[in-house]
Structure formats: structure tokens, C-alpha cells
Amino acid sequence: MNDVIIIGGSFAGLAAALQLGRARRKVTVLDTGLPRNRFAGHSHGMLGHDHKPPLDILADARRQLTRYPTITLVNARADSISGAIDDFSVLTADSESLRARRLILSYGVVDQIPDVSGYAEGWGTAIVPCPYCDGFEVAGQHWGLVWSGPQSMNQVRLFHDWTDRLTVLADGHDLAPDIRTDLARRHVAIADGRIVGIVRHGEHEASVKLDTALDVAVDILFAHPRTKPSASLHESLGLDTITTPTGIALKVDERRETSMPGIYAAGDLANPGMPSVTTASWQGATAGISAQQSMLV
Known part of the structure; x- marks a missing residue:
């Protein structure tokens, strides 16, 4: 069994994985490889990575995570979640069933681009x-x-x-x-x-x-088009949400825990303010640390 399954492997998800891997916790990251900012040529405002292409930053992060033997990165989509704290089950699109004590949702949002030429x-x-x-x-x-x-x-x-x-x-x-x-x-x-x-x-x-x-x-x-979560897992779980000017965000507490015990959220999916790679990264790190500390005995 995993200690944590992270659904979404962009900035928030990888930041969470880094903290958990350094704590020697067993982590699986599920990711579809479609980060929201993949259309941008450069990412700005992230200390140490200013003006780098966002896909390059993510590629470097994945390479850095390979030094942690308890982290597994999987190119797969999570189709459903069941169970409860200490025994969650995640079914992937490849029909693989994975179990974990904690979950971190970081699958982000997609921009609903208006049907306007250009x-x-x-x-x-x-x-x-x-x-x-x-x-x-x-x-x-x-x-x-x-x-x-x-x-x-x-x-x-x-x-x-x-x-x-x-x-x-x-x-x-x-x-x-x-x-x-x-x-x-x-x-x-x-x-x-x-x-x-x-x-x-x-x-x-x-x-x-x-x-x-x-x-x-x-x-x-x-421009600020409407957004929607890139998956509907939070809906099937009945997690609490809040309304933002452009869509919805998952409701979390100061530890990034959602309304369901054992499930945490970070990144644009749970960010009602102005999104950025910096905020996604610190939220992911917070979620990872909080999930790890919640398992201490």
C-alpha cells in the first residue's frame, strides 16, 4: 500500500511528492502530462527558475525526483476513488487499482476558451x-x-x-x-x-x-475565461467547494485538507486567488507535509 497517492503531477503534485519522498514515504504520482500552463513560452516569478519554459522546469523536477526510491511517477489518469482514510482505493484508466492511506488532489483546472476566432x-x-x-x-x-x-x-x-x-x-x-x-x-x-x-x-x-x-x-x-476542474473526482467524493469569480475551487483548511479526512488538495484546483507556479508549489509542499504528519503515531 502507498502512504500517499497524488493525482496530478504538475507543480503542486511534484512539490508534494518531493516532501513526502524526503520523508521516505511511499508515494505514487498519477499524471496525464497536460499542465495548464503548457501553452506559455516562459514561466515567471518562481525563484531560481525565472524566465524558464514551464515544461522544462517540470522535466527537471521529475528528473530530480528519481533520486528518491519511494517515489513512483506514473503516466495515467485516475478514473475513480473509493474508500476512506487509511484505506483509499484509486482506479486508473488502465484498470489498475492502487491503494493508499492518504490522497492529494492536484489535477488542476482547464481554461474554457471562448469560441472566438484566434x-x-x-x-x-x-x-x-x-x-x-x-x-x-x-x-x-x-x-x-x-x-x-x-x-x-x-x-x-x-x-x-x-x-x-x-x-x-x-x-x-x-x-x-x-x-x-x-x-x-x-x-x-x-x-x-x-x-x-x-x-x-x-x-x-x-x-x-x-x-x-x-x-x-x-x-x-x-483575459480571465471561466475555468473548470480537469477531472470530476471531487464531485463523486462530495467534497466541499467554494465559488470564485471564474469557477469553483475545492475548500481546504490551513493544512490543505479537504472536507473529507485524509484527502488534501493543492494548486489551481484549490486556489481561489491568483494562480501561479509559486503558489502551486508552496501549496503542494504544505499538502505533502500535512499528509505525512497526519500519519505519525
Whole structure:
């Protein structure tokens, strides 16, 4: 029997495995090899790995884990979970049944890309969600922000640390008069109309096509599409969730334990704030340490 099975082997899952492996706990990591940030050319803001391709960072992490004999990395999808604390069973898509005393869910989320021409092609390069991840490289340039709801006003305030040239694309939202007044006070331009197409120019630049027949050229476009968990295991388990501006996240306590004893969660799946590789890594490390300490006798 494993001490811990980790479902999801990106930054959070591997960080958890590292802590458990160093504690000589038997760990199996199940991963499908599709991290959320695989579309990004570089990852930023992670100490010691700034400006490295995220897939390269993950490949290095997997190589480093090979020195720990109690860690097993498996390219497989978890299809179902049953059991309870000290005796969980995970069935993989290959019909292999694995058992563990504890579980860590770190299978992340997927971005629900709008059905707009050019959106998917630009995602991760010309269209990005996080100023902490990509803002420095385009600071002082003309940014666009796709309005997604009241939470977008927080982004407007945040972006001023990087640029004074910002255009809000309403994308069919009816912006209230007080919001328009506030945006005007901040010298933020507003482009009404719904986005019908995006044409990328080079690595970052894009032209946003609107149904008003007006194109808006920006040096980078920030957007926050809806997300959904990349698997439904938490639903079958009945784990508690919380609502976020873009979707749901698993509810966890300060030890990263979910509403079911013995099951922990980390990374974007359980992060209601601004996701990043740094937060995913520390959450994964916390989940791994907490799972290990919960098994002490």
C-alpha cells in the first residue's frame, strides 16, 4: 500500500511528492502530462527558475525526483476513488487499482476558451491571465483587458503598477455609469461591442476584432475565461467547494485538507486567488507535509 497517492503531477503534485519522498514515504504520482500552463513560452516569478519554459522546469523536477526510491511517477489518469482514510482505493484508466492511506488532489483546472476566432491560438502568448506572470515583459506598453464582471475593476487598479496605457474591452457587458466614470477618471479607454475575432501579431501583439466593425490593437491582451476542474473526482467524493469569480475551487483548511479526512488538495484546483507556479508549489509542499504528519503515531 502507498502512504500517499497524488493525482496530478504538475507543480503542486511534484512539490508534494518531493516532501513526502524526503520523508521516505511511499508515494505514487498519477499524471496525464497536460499542465495548464503548457501553452506559455516562459514561466515567471518562481525563484531560481525565472524566465524558464514551464515544461522544462517540470522535466527537471521529475528528473530530480528519481533520486528518491519511494517515489513512483506514473503516466495515467485516475478514473475513480473509493474508500476512506487509511484505506483509499484509486482506479486508473488502465484498470489498475492502487491503494493508499492518504490522497492529494492536484489535477488542476482547464481554461474554457471562448469560441472566438484566434482566441485558442493566442492563449498563453498574446492572451494571458496573470500580470505577475507576464506583466514585467510588456510593462509600459498598451494593454487590453477583456471585461468579465465586477472583479475586472480590481484588475484595472492592479495593472497600473505596470502600465498607464489600458483599454477595457466590454465584450458585450453593459458597464454601469459609475464604472465608466471611474474608468474615465483613471484615463482608461473603453471599447464597446462583443469580441468576434483575435489576430495575433508576433509573440504578444494582437488586433481585437469587434462586432462594431472597430479593431483595437494592443501589445498584450489580458483575459480571465471561466475555468473548470480537469477531472470530476471531487464531485463523486462530495467534497466541499467554494465559488470564485471564474469557477469553483475545492475548500481546504490551513493544512490543505479537504472536507473529507485524509484527502488534501493543492494548486489551481484549490486556489481561489491568483494562480501561479509559486503558489502551486508552496501549496503542494504544505499538502505533502500535512499528509505525512497526519500519519505519525
